Amino acid sequence: MKTKQSNTMTLDQFKDKHYGKVGTKKRDELEGAYENFKIGYLIHEARLKRGLTQEQLANKVGTSKSYISQLENNIKEVRLSTLKKIIELGLGGQLDLSVKFL
Helix, strand or coil: CCCCCCCCCCHHHHHHHHHCCCCCHHHHHHHHHHHHHHHHHHHHHHHHHCCCCHHHHHHHHCCCHHHHHHHHCCCCCCCHHHHHHHHHHHCCCCCCCCCCCC
């Protein structure tokens, strides 16, 4: 009886194959882009949970609707000081950073 070979791979295996191992330039660029995407997504989700429009959030923070949109859509990178304002002043939250050593 012939067994069927599986083409299934983990996400890490996929990234290793197509973007190189951790620490290579192409892989680091991918991981960095993902982190920026994740920040934009988190801002978007928190804004919706608070029932705010992009314009309302922008007004609370002292920036433009366009800027908030660009952050949420991963077009612009956010500065740490601006992220802190968005989280604390705009969304009424608290920014909690941590460092993870690999």
